[in-house]
Amino acid sequence: MARAVPASAPGGAAKPLRIVARVHAAPPEHNAGAEHMLISMLRPLVERGHDVSVWLSRYGKASREYAYRGIKVVPLASRLDFPTAVRRADVLLAHLETVPSTASLARGYGKPLVVVCHNTHRPTFRDAAAGGTALAVYNSQWMEREAELFFAEYPKAIRPAASLIVRPPVFADEYATKPGKVITLINCNPEKGGKVLKALAERMPDQLFLAVKGAYGEQILPDLPNVEVVDHVRGEDMREQVYARTRVLLMPSSYESWGRAGCEALASGIPVVAHPTPGLCESLGEAGIFVDRNDVAGYEAVLRKLLTAAEYRLASKRAKARSAELDPAADLAAWCSAVESVA
Structure with a gap:
């Protein structure tokens, strides 16, 4: 398949990054839309030469590290050292239920956090506004509008430093x-x-x-x-x-x-x-x-x-x-x- 994005971009990273994503489940065992959106977003980062790994927070059938669509997936049962991966990371990424715990680690280790928002429920925006979110990603203009309503309703909430709309990518x-x-x-x-x-x-x-x-x-x-x-x-x-x-x-x-x-x-x-x-x-x-x-x-x-x-x-x-x-x-x-x- 042709590259989803250019190999490099103006203002992009000068060196390959270690990007560590924390999610509750992943394909091929778990095939919901949120997980496939995330995988589709991580693939072009791999194409640009970055080291991308997905660390699972729930137990599933897999017990050993495996590759999916070119992305390294680390099951919880592998018992590999997630805190060490966080310490070595350049960027942390989280979505859904993993956002609060990953945000705590990001603050503790001084790492930038990217939060991928998958729904418009208030806890989604609350978690992204807990402090320290470098980038919030919304999947639609509708979600972005709902986020604005949330921040208007809760003016003391800490806005993410930046936000971006990425429609769930379908190749x-x-x-x-x-x-x-x-x-x-x-x-x-x-x-x-x-x-x-x-x-x-x-x-x-x-x-x-x-x-x-x-x-x-x-x-x-x-x-x-x-x-x-x-x-x-x-x-x-x-x-x-x-x-x-x-x-x-x-x-x-x-x-x-x-x-x-x-x-x-x-x-x-x-x-x-x-x-x-x-x-x-x-x-x-x-x-x-x-x-x-x-x-x-x-x-x-x-x-x-x-x-x-x-x-x-x-x-x-x-x-x-x-x-x-x-x-x-x-x-x-x-x-x-x-x-x-x-x-």
Whole structure:
């Protein structure tokens, strides 16, 4: 694959940096959108010659250090010396539940901290505002606006020294394929729309559905003849095992700060029918087909309309156009320069 960003950038680091990320879980065992966003952001840093390692804070199946997409991942069970890695680091990076503990280490060892924010919940901004954050990364304009509201509400909170928007990077050529024939939901927990999938499958016995088990949450897996259930799929296998089989992707989520799976589907011209969360409205843009998640009849009407060749061609064309608009190269170039500048 072509480089995501240039090998060097004006004002970038004069020497390779040691970048240490602390996260609770990582692919290929844990394949949620937040983790794949982080991996996609770390890859171009590796391409620019930096030493990047991801240290896990929860126990998983792995017990030895392994490489994923060129990035060194250190499981908690390996019992390697994380404090020593912190002492040697030039930059620390954290997201989700690891931010408070990593921020404490950053302050203790005098290291710059980068916080990647993955949702708009108040604890996300509170943790990033605990003091000492050199760079806060927001995944959307919506998240940036929510952060501004937080700081207006809590004027004593310590703003990060700098902030940047990096939309969850999707390298389209790693996902693009010829769409298939089924209607798909990825992660069948109630918040992502498991009940909607079940209701639609019952209303549309003539249509095949694919239910992909998610990385977290209770899974609603319909026991119906027109629904195929598949286990949790690794990120690198999504193209062949999911998108190559999918004609339409469902995203009736109650909450999405962005919605990476939808953007992955757009790369193949797969229409996405989604609940209009602020994040999905921003990520899918004019390519999104928005229906309230409580309107199952509305979802059915849209899906039946997309069964016609003419309607599908138009929706697919919009999907591919939006995928092109979401090319991550510029965001990633700015991201790498920002990380290099805090060291």
